[in-house]
Amino acid sequence: MTGTLAELLTDTVDGGASVGFLASLDRAAATAWWTQRCEAVAAGRLAVWTAREEPGRVLGTVSLALPDKPNSAHRAELVKLMVHRSARGRGLARRLLTVAEEAAAGQGITLLYLDTETGSPAEHLYRTSGWTEVGAIPDYAADPGGVLRPTTIYYKRLSPPPVG
Template sequence: MNIVPLDAARLTGLIPSLAELLADAVDGGASVGFLAPLGRAEAAGWWKGRSAAVAAGRLVVWVAYEEPGRVLGTVSLALPDKPNSAHRAELVKLMVHRAARGRGLGRRLLTVAEEAAVARGITLLHLDTETGSPAEHLYRSSGWTPVGAIPDYAADPAGVLRPTTVYYKRPGADPAAPAPG
């Protein structure tokens, strides 16, 4: 399995496959910001909208694939544009195609994003995910710390309001070391 970062041109070239991945995630019940059913055209439009952020360096996107052109997973880091927040990033849109689940790909994508954050000098990552979702197990078992849950934060793909848990992680930090003050 190859995991590579995308520049804006490569992202644009992979939009059909990225749209398939996003639609599959939503159809599979992943709460990633969309309601089901998610059409391929809508999913493609969303990915097209990410291209400018990638080109501007505000969004870093990685894809995982076994064969060129068929994306099986993705993860992104959203980088803030404010000077007082250059030390942090938000982990967004970690998705694994249902056909590739159960093989450790989600954990590998998470590790790639965390290692890239460290290489960029990022000392704090944060994310939110649907409370009680399978993603929560991945984040907790990967050393992410839950901050708390917000009730009725977002609708799941079926349109039902669900709570969301917010997590943070200090990438590259010794997990046994106490958190700074």
């Protein structure tokens, strides 16, 4: 499974998406990163969903970084929403986002947050999916080409905040 996830990650980076990696990400490094993610899943710190086509090729993925402190048990971070370039424009990102949101709500998580490169196509998805922009941080991370870019922070309430 990590091999097909690694192919998705390298395609995403090669396509210019800022998901934490620089261009020329090789398959071995992508596989190693996904292997670490699998360890985080096994430890209960990360939940990962994939969208696949037959015979098992991964077209997209999304993850939730789960809380690890008592005062943050109500929130999680949405991370690494990726869709293979060959599968874009079919609503897959929106479906993955919905799956992660519904799963989080089912686990009692009431608040999600994320960051995404300012000006990226992902911003439209988040805005039209009910996420609220908090603001932008300049020079937050390097894009795949190594250029520092701003990131925009978003949040979404999955249910009203607890009273009290």
